[in-house]
Amino acid sequence: MSYKNYPMVSRVVFGRGCFNQLADIISPKRLNTRAPFIFLVDDVFKGDAWLNSRIPLAYDDQLIYISAKEEPKTSQVDELVEQIILTHKDRPSGIIGIGGGTLLDLAKAVAIMLTNEGESRDYQGWDLVKNPAIYHVGVPTISGTGAEVSRTTVLTGPEKKLGINSDYTPFDQVILDPELTKDVPKEQWFYTGMDCYIHCIESLNGTYLNAFSQSYGEKAYELCKEIFLDNDLSEEESQDKLMMASWHGGMSIAYSQVGVAHAMSYGLSFLLGTKHGIGNCIVFDHLEEFYPEGVALFKKMKKKFDIKLPQGLCADLDEQQFDTMIDVAISLEPLWENALGKNWKQTITREKLRALYEKM
Numbered sequence: 001m002s003y004k005n006y007p008m009v010s011r012v013v014f015g016r017g018c019f020n021q022l023a024d025i026i027s028p029k030r031l032n033t034r035a036p037f038i039f040l041v042d043d044v045f046k047g048d049a050w051l052n053s054r055i056p057l058a059y060d061d062q063l064i065y066i067s068a069k070e071e072p073k074t075s076q077v078d079e080l081v082e083q084i085i086l087t088h089k090d091r092p093s094g095i096i097g098i099g100g101g102t103l104l105d106l107a108k109a110v111a112i113m114l115t116n117e118g119e120s121r122d123y124q125g126w127d128l129v130k131n132p133a134i135y136h137v138g139v140p141t142i143s144g145t146g147a148e149v150s151r152t153t154v155l156t157g158p159e160k161k162l163g164i165n166s167d168y169t170p171f172d173q174v175i176l177d178p179e180l181t182k183d184v185p186k187e188q189w190f191y192t193g194m195d196c197y198i199h200c201i202e203s204l205n206g207t208y209l210n211a212f213s214q215s216y217g218e219k220a221y222e223l224c225k226e227i228f229l230d231n232d233l234s235e236e237e238s239q240d241k242l243m244m245a246s247w248h249g250g251m252s253i254a255y256s257q258v259g260v261a262h263a264m265s266y267g268l269s270f271l272l273g274t275k276h277g278i279g280n281c282i283v284f285d286h287l288e289e290f291y292p293e294g295v296a297l298f299k300k301m302k303k304k305f306d307i308k309l310p311q312g313l314c315a316d317l318d319e320q321q322f323d324t325m326i327d328v329a330i331s332l333e334p335l336w337e338n339a340l341g342k343n344w345k346q347t348i349t350r351e352k353l354r355a356l357y358e359k360m
């Protein structure tokens, strides 16, 4: 038995308004005046003076707004890297990602691809990255994915949706300022928050569970119950707690694995472009047989916040499309093994997955 030797985020600052410290934190990391910091910022913040006035641009630093409407693609990462190389003489001093899981994953992937040859699709998988990434900083503006703490960056490539999992992927610095999440729309808040809740359920009910994962998973699960079921949290408390739940949920799956909802949601996302948070919710809503208590609580939370999930997503799919979706889901073997144990193939057949997808 060999145990995972897991890399962690080297530095983290937490607190309402700590985003103000960004300049102080990164300036010692500037290599020289020609080596810029590249800020990758969710374009939802375009024109938002409250946020932008605190992005410390100097010398040749560059700010690139990026839409989070679609999840990151390998081609998008490669184009960004090329654009950065062509624009600047020197290799950047660092990449700073500001946004949700989409921007955080882009920042991690770009930081890796600036020091590694070839295309990002070559690195989708486990431990394929050869050289350390350049300095990279994550600033989440919505809570739930755990991308701020994870060892992966999930990319959709031509053939697969798979992360670049490596020891060089985690951020060197994370800035956890819950105030940055204040304007997230309710539906999106719920979907991304439920990603965290589902991480906890899948980790705590998985066969890979161990004391390390459990300690983080239980904390995140308790926080999610406070946030999504209790009545007496202020908005600020709720923002603070969800940011910490996301962190702990991410730590919990780091040392175990996700499960059925994530495997099936990857299928939806690959075929239909359904985004991670809402896709997980659509799938999880139909997983009573795998996670009875988790799904029952999820339905309560959904009701409390009056969330109406899309229905009939798979109603008009043809055979080939079902096959593609099932191929993607079933190929994620560690997720199924975590969820159901070594003999998972006895329960999870193509017919079984087809029947589940037909309900969605």
Ligand code: NAD
Residues within 6 Å of the ligand: 042, 043, 044, 068, 069, 071, 072, 099, 100, 101, 102, 103, 105, 141, 142, 143, 144, 145, 146, 147, 148, 150, 151, 152, 153, 154, 180, 181, 182, 183, 184, 185, 188, 191, 192, 195, 275, 276, 277
């Ligand atoms: P997101 O980054 O896709 O953003 C969702 C929406 O919220 C976007 O419209 C965005 O513009 C908006 N938004 C973000 N911050 C906002 C703010 N402060 N105010 C108003 N609107 C705001 O959302 P997400 O759910 O955080 O991330 C999903 C992505 O994360 C997927 O691509 C998924 O694959 C990835 N992911 C990665 C990991 C990992 O470990 N690397 C884990 C889970 C998910």
Ligand code: ZN
Residues within 6 Å of the ligand: 145, 195, 196, 199, 262, 276, 280
């Ligand atoms: Zn997730």
